[in-house]
Amino acid sequence: MTPPSLQESVVPRPRVAAVLRELIDENPVVCVYATAGAGKTTAVLQALDDSPNSIAWLSVDETDAAPGRLLTYLQAALAQAGHATSEAMSALRAGVPHPEVAGILADTIASLPVTVVLDNAERIASSPEALELVSRLGRYLGGRARLVVVSRQELDFRSMPSAMIVGLDERDLAFTAAEAESALARLGRSDVDIPAVVHATGGWVAGVLFEAWRSRDHSTGLNGEADPLHGYLAVHILDQLCPEQRDFLIRTSVLDEVTGPAAAALGVSSAARHLHTLRSAHIPAMWVPGNEDALRCHPRFREYLLTLLARRDASEVTEIYRRHAIMLGVAHRYEEATEELLKADLLPEALAQAEKAVESVVDRGDFAIVRSWLSRFGPLPTERNEALAGAELMMALATEDYGGGLAVADRLREHGLRDALARSSSKYASAMAWCYFHAGRINEIRAVLDVARPGLEIDAMRYCMTLLADGADGPDITGDCVPLSGGPLDALIMRTHYYRGRLALMLDEPASRWAAIAARSWQLGARLAMGQLEQAATLYEEALDAGTVGVWSEALFSVQLFRAQGRHADAWRALLNGRERIRASGSSLLEAFSYLIQAELELLLNQDPGAAQAVLGRLRTHPVGGSYGFIVEQAETWLGLSYLMQADAAQAARHLEHAVRSMRTTERVLMLPAAAVYLAEASWRLGDENAADRAMNVALDAADRQGSRQSLLQAIELFPSTLSRRLDAESSCESDWHRLGRALIARDVELDHHVGASIEIADFGEIEVRVDGRLVRPQIKKSAELLVFLAHQPDRSATRDQLLDALFEGRRTESSSSYLRQAVRWLREVLPGEDGVEGVGRKIRINSDLRLMSESEHFKRVVAEASSLRGTARYRVLLGALDIAARGPFAAGVKSRWAEERRRDLDAVLVDVRCSVAELAFADGDHHAAAAHLGLVLRLDPYRESMWRLAMRLADANGDADGVLAAYRSCELALQDLGTGPDTATAKLFRGLRR
Incomplete structure (x- = not known):
């Protein structure tokens, strides 16, 4: 993460630096593509030498192809350059997809004066995930920030528009004759035929500096090496050194920086003497500024040295890697220590280091690394392998492999290790409990929670458990709200909020972008439940674009969204697609939900209560369907509706009474408004008017507790008479029931009871009149003035003489009387009902059923x-x-x-x-x-x-x-x-x- 220093011997190349500097100044993303030894890195360093931007430099390694690791090092490079990006790292730890985190990182630094340089970027060329991450970073970059990518090969940044990518290639970087002459003069090689060298090498910087030919005749096969560069390094670099120097460089090639103490720790003797003699050698390496006893080899040279190391005796190589791993472990670089030990096939030692590294690897979402480690550690005894079980659990949750997570939890129990893991980490304990939750194994959940280490994740899991209890279990199961912790298991809290009907808690915009991404699916559900269809559709499209539509969203919310949009075929298709993902996830819980969704579609789309009852019958015998309280309540609600549709009020009431009683006791109010409306209809059909009224009151109260009357209105739309009967008992047209009636009229639902319309008068500025939210314009302006005048009278009425005095300055001519009659007539035309404006004796008045509001x-x-x-x-x-x-x-x-x-x-x-x-x-x-x-x-x-x-x-x-x-x-x-x-x-x- 430290930019290489420009050595005094480096040839200034103002031509290349000026071109590259101009490109970087004018474009957010600049790529420098050229072969090894073409001078790419040096050109970038010279171009940025006097840049006002700080430089966040990252020389990419092969292991950085893991996207989470790449993001981590990018953040560290930015921090080293003086720019904190904590929000992006919080997003990474919370399980936000890597491309989204890259977008957050880009937004964070867009306005900062910083240039991010990715050197050796060809090392991520084979990782689509890493390339997508860099694409997102460049795509959302703007303002003062810049991204410079340095690579030996062109990279496939698919999601970054090609118009954004500009840069240099080998032709731009090639030495001119004058530049070659200046470079060789610095090396004391004025006797070289400059034009011949430039012509033969094509201006290739490494070829010119070391007089190696680029053509195949002079490079391929040198010293038996297939790689031309390796052949050149063998003949023109290493062969010029004494055997002791060559041996020293090869044995220390595992080190980023070669120092005397580090070499000694590898078991290399006389390190100080070798470093001293190498000062006078002509090799592609540099002495680290500020530490003149530290040698850093050029990345290509080091690659070749590592290749030579791998050809040595296996026992010698193993010992070097083992010693290097010990050094890395002492420096708390556990992940790199693990990789070094795996190279040497030292599995027990590697496992010890992996135990220390794996949590951070999982937190940043690099599951490919975890999988590769688990595969390598497979031959070890099972007891030792359980050290990575927590990582397996978290990986299972992040990838929605609930069956895999369940298998891990069961394996731990079989070997007597489950309780120990639960005591060691609240995160791992809650992960096991959540896997058991998906399997319907309540006793196992409780067994884990009983021994779990206290923590926010356990609080979240206990809150989630309030969804399971039946209404008969007592009042202590309602549960207080649990605050979000910022971790991946916040999804448990959001799910619980949703199924408890605490929708308002889900609508606040999270404080950070990453939290908003994590909450997107459940905010989609809340918006749907509240009837905010446009906002829900937007959230769904955002989730699709970000690739964050999880199995729960696809199997549940997408179906409901398509149904609400009238896309019935898409709703059924989404249910089938969701079931495919459910089967892959191994979740019994989600399988049970798919039955509920199918029953909903059978009832509300197909109008087929028999088919819905058959589906719900299968749910009753399901491992989860008959034992989880919140699922039973929903199933009872749909069963009650199905029997209402079959005119079996007694059966409907039996199921609905159970659902409503359980929902009220447990304070799970998501479906309570609908269930209570259906119960009101069933009670009326059974002749119990008081029970019907009580049920409607329960429905209204539950809707208000949700913060939305959407589900209440949808239920009343199926049975409008429930509202009509309730309106008959109201003496005032300003009641909540009348407001619901007006809302249903706006949806073109016919009610048996007349509901006074809402008249809104905007009387500041030019007068405007709206009826039930719709702008109306009387034929003559005097009608609007008449309405405003009457609206401000104590009883909304006035005599004809009062109206003539007010509106016509007291003139009592035939013309003014006729004009008043026309004003009344045209006002009647725009107000709802035949008697919106009434003539009572000598008075004109607005019907008292109409709700008048003036600005x-x-x-x-x-x-x-x-x-x-x-x-x-x-x-x-x-x-x-x-x-x-x-x-x-x-x-x-x-x-x-x-x-x-x-x-x-x-x-x-x-x-x-x-x-x-x-x-x-x-x-x-x-x-x-x-x-x-x-x-x-x-x-x-x-x-x-x-x-x-x-x-x-x-x-x-x-x-x-x-x-x-x-x-x-x-x-x-x-x-x-x-x-x-x-x-x-x-x-x-x-x-x-x-x-």
Whole structure:
């Protein structure tokens, strides 16, 4: 992660540096592709030498093809460059997919002055996952941040638009004759035929510097090496060294940096002497700045040295790798120590290191590494192999392989190791419990939780257990909400929130992007349950794009989304696809849910209660279907609906009473509104009107506890008479039931009971009228004025004489009377019902069933509400009042005397509100807002002396002494118009501020 230093002997190449610097300045992603020894790394270092950006450098190793490891090292390189990226690492540990984490990382650094350099990037060429990660990083990069990729081969960045990728290749990097002459002169080789060398090598930097030919005749097969570069290194580098120097370089090639102590730890003697003699040797290596006794070989040279090491006696190689692993372990580099020991086939020692490394490997999602380790450790005795069981469990959960996780938990139990693992880690204990949860093995869950180490994950699992209990188990099973911990098992909490109907808890936007990604599936479910179809569809598309549609989402939420969208064939197809994934996951729990979903589709799409009952019959005998309380409740609800559809009210009531009673006791209210509505219908059919009313009250209360009436409305749509009967018992048209009725009318549901429509009058600015949310326009403007006038009368009525006085300035001519009749007629046309405007005796009135709401009345109520508040709360409420009146003056364009009088009254209230807002903004430290409202008040009413005092205080707070004086002088001038001057309080304030 440290950029190589430019040695004094390096040839300056201003031509290449200038071209590359310009590309990096103008493009977010620059790739430098050329063969080994073409001078790629040196060119990048020279181009960035005077860059204003900091450099986050990462020289990629073969093991970095694991995407989680690559992300970890990228974050570390950025941290070393002075840029913290903790959010991305939190996302990685929480199980967010690697490409998404790369996107988060890109967003985090986009505005930072940093250039990320990936050197030796060809080492990830065979890893599609790593390439996708880099693609995402480059795709979302912007602002000041840059990405430079250095590779021996062109890389396939599929998800990064090709237009984003620019760069250099071998032709750009090749030495010109002048550059070759300068380079060779520095090496003391002025006797070389420069044009011949450049022509023969094609300007290849390594070939020019070491006089090696690039053509096959001169490179392939040198010293028996198939690789041309290796052949060159054998003949022109190593053969020039003495045997002791060659042996020293080969035996220490496992080291990133060769130092005397490190070489000695490998068992290499006379390290200091060898390092000293190598100073005068001409080899592709550098002495580390700040540590002149540390040698770092060029990556290509080191690769060749490692190849030579592998050809040596196996016992010698094994001992070197073993010693190197010990060094890495002492430095807490356990993962690398494991890899070194595996190279030497030292399995027991490698397992000891793997135990220390595996948790971090799992946390970052590099499951391919874990699988490879488990495969290598397979020959070891079973007891030793259980050291990685926790990693297997977490990997099973992350990949939704619940059957595999269950097998691990059972294997641990068989060998008597399960309890020990549960005591050692709450995370591993909850993982085992969750696998048992999917298998329907409640006793095993409890056995694990009884011995588990306390922790947030165990709290989450206990909260999840509240889904299982039956309503008869007692009141202690309801469970308090558990906070999210930021770990992968937060999914348990989100699932539990959902099935308990705590939907509002799921809608808050998480504090970080990674948490939002993790919560996406369950927020999708919450949005669906609340009827927010557009938002749910957006979340589903985002999950598809990110590749985060899990088996639970595909088998459940996608089916419900497609059904709600009217895509019935897609809903059935999604159910079948979901079942394929369920079978692969080995989850009995999800299999049970698929039966519930199928029953729902049979009832609501196919209208086939018999088919639904057959499906639910299979569920009853299922290992999970008959024992998990929240599944039984849903099954009983659908059974009850099926019997209602078959006109068997007694059977329906029996199943629904059990479902409703259990849901209420356990406080699992997701389906309670629907179940209670169905129970109300069954009770009515059985002649129990009181029970029907009680059930409807339960349904409404449950919907309010959810924070949404969507499921309640959907159930009432199936049985509208349940609401009609409830409305008959209501004396006021303002009840919750009437509001539900209006919502159903908007959905074109017919009710037996007449429900008064909602009339909204926007009377600030030009008058607008909406009926049940739909804008209506009377044929003549006088009709709108008539509606506004009547809406502000105590009983929504007025005599014809009052109307003529108000709307026609008291004129009682035939023309004005005719105009009034036309206004009444056209108002009737736009209001709902035949009697929206009634004539009663000599009075005209608005039907009392209609719910009238006007902006101006709402404004006055909000202002009145604010009078009982103080401080910030009062400030916010008054700002809301100003928003209500923001469209303009009351009844703009209406010149009748009554409208002008009300307009003056409201304008006075508005000025008072602005005065209060200005004072509160000043007290809250928002001087900009205070000045804005203050200025508006003084333009409308320059005689408000309290506002001139505020103007002086505001100027003083801003350090504007002249402004204090100007405000006082303006106050004096304004009050002169009234024949008076500033009062004592104002003069005293002025004197105090001028001291």
